[in-house]
Amino acid sequence: MIRLVKRTLLAGLLLALAAGGWFCWRVASPLHLAAERVEFDVAPGSGMRAAARDIAAAGIDFEPWMLVVLGKLLRVEGSIKAGSYEIGRGTTLLDLLHKLTRGDVTQAEIVFIEGWTFRQMRERLNAHPDVQHDGRDLPDAEVMRRIGAQGEGEAVPEGWFFPDTYLFSKRSSDLDILARAHRAMRRHLEREWAQRSPQLALSTPYQALILASIVEKETGREADRPLVAAVFQNRLRQGMLLQSDPTVIYGLGERFDGNLRKRDLAADTPYNTYVRAGLPPTPIAMPGLASLQAVLRPAPSKALYFVARGDGSSHFSHSLEEHNQAVNRYQRNAR
Template sequence: MRRFFNLLFVLALLAVAAAAATGWWWIHHPLRLRAASLDLAIEPGTLPRGVAQAVRDAGVDVDPRLLYAWFRLSGEGPRIKAGSYELERGITPERLLDKLARGEESLRAVTVVEGWNFRQMRAALAKADQLRPDTAKLTDAELMTLLGRPGVHPEGRFFPDTYTYSRGSSDVKVYQRALRAMDKRLAQAWAVRSPQSILKNPDEALILASIVEKETGKAADRTLIAAVFQNRLKVGMPLQTDPTVIYGLGERFDGNLRKVDLQTDGPYNTYLRAGLPPTPIALPGKDSLLAAVQPAPGKFLYFVARGDGSSHFSGSLDEHNQAVNRYQRKR
């Protein structure tokens, strides 16, 4: 009889060992996916059993009961985080649980480029991969109201940067982040403004920064361009900058700025109206914000493109005309 029980004990041990070996193999063996890559969405509040079923529903050929058992036995089930995940061929149950417990979401990204106007930003977000276009039917004014800035013109109010988001996120979240980012960057720039700056408030700094952004061909020229415009403001001279006129034309601009455009009055025609335009004309980056509040020293009033991306700066009209002849008319 003792030999019989010993045999049963040995068989039980072998069965346990076999089960353990099988379990170890399964945990480390790649799962079968119905496609090379699958999107898995875990909604907030989903329990481990529901997560296991969601994995199955996403296209993974696995028994959800077995997957749920793994979640429980590992002790990591309660740590699984809601979010959007990308599952690729080769993923094992061990790696899957690690990804879900760490919250390694599959993130997309949209880039808002320095110098874009708000219309271009809206178009980019509308086309962004897997970004839910909740604001698509809103006017600019309605969008700003939704963001808590009723009556504020949207131009220049969003910081140009690359923003990541999870699959299916609302575009409202990206607008909110970009809006807060510009608030922060503008406040930081205004806090370190030069005592010699003629700008009266952060809004004026934002407007000037947007002009600097559009006028700059070479990064090293930013503070000099800002100096030209601040010096013109000091002496009451019109800014005379093409980008503001182009902005005022809006979608009517066909790429060719004509003499008649410069002679047609409007709020953004800085050839005919002194002072800053009523709003920013683009989305300025960090460097343009800083240049606007920390212009280079000097009495420059003019600049002309050299043709290599840089500009020549002059303090008098005679010197400027000579530079125009040299760099533009090739005389």
């Protein structure tokens, strides 16, 4: 009986060693993939068991229980990160687990351009194949509520998102991306407002955001932005109309056909700065950092007018007479 017990224990030990050796071999061996590279997603809230099943179903040949056991042995079964992943040939099961626990996700990118409107942002998000479209059918106000925007002027989304290139894990929510862009704009606006020049013709950060959006649409030339900002602030300080074509165009919305007419300049809309004094009620686009900085630290200029020269730059004038001469020189004679 003792010999039988010893033989049984020895057989069991040998079997355990063999099983352990086989398991270690499988863990360290390259996984068989259905293609050169295989992509898979780990859904938020997934445990190791559910994630292992989804990964195997994506075209990676291994038994899901093996990943679960390996996670338990290394005590990381609760440490996997949600997101989109990609592995190539030569990846082992241990490599796969390390990737999951590090959150080594594949990334996509989306670019929001200075001067875009919120409508253009949403169109770009809605068309992106790697974005999860949680906010596609939500009205603007609900989008702002979902991303936690509750400050002054934030009930209307225009202008409240910082134009930049954003990297994100594939299948990230559009609301998460918008929240990042919104936090970035808040951060930049607060920092620049804290460093603002004294005696601005602006009393709140939101007014600065509105004026920065106008400056963004008025010129793309770096050197001209502080001067354009100075012109508008000088006009605000003297109670003059801003007379900015981009605000009129924004107010026309989809009615604008690319040709701004005299009747458009005379039409009374909240955004027509030819007929209404002061700033428009909201921004008209996403301003970039350079426009924010120009508005909050404008050039030391007393100019009240500017006109495009036709080469991307502008001519700045201190008097209406000088401005009319510049208009004749750069615009009327060019027609």
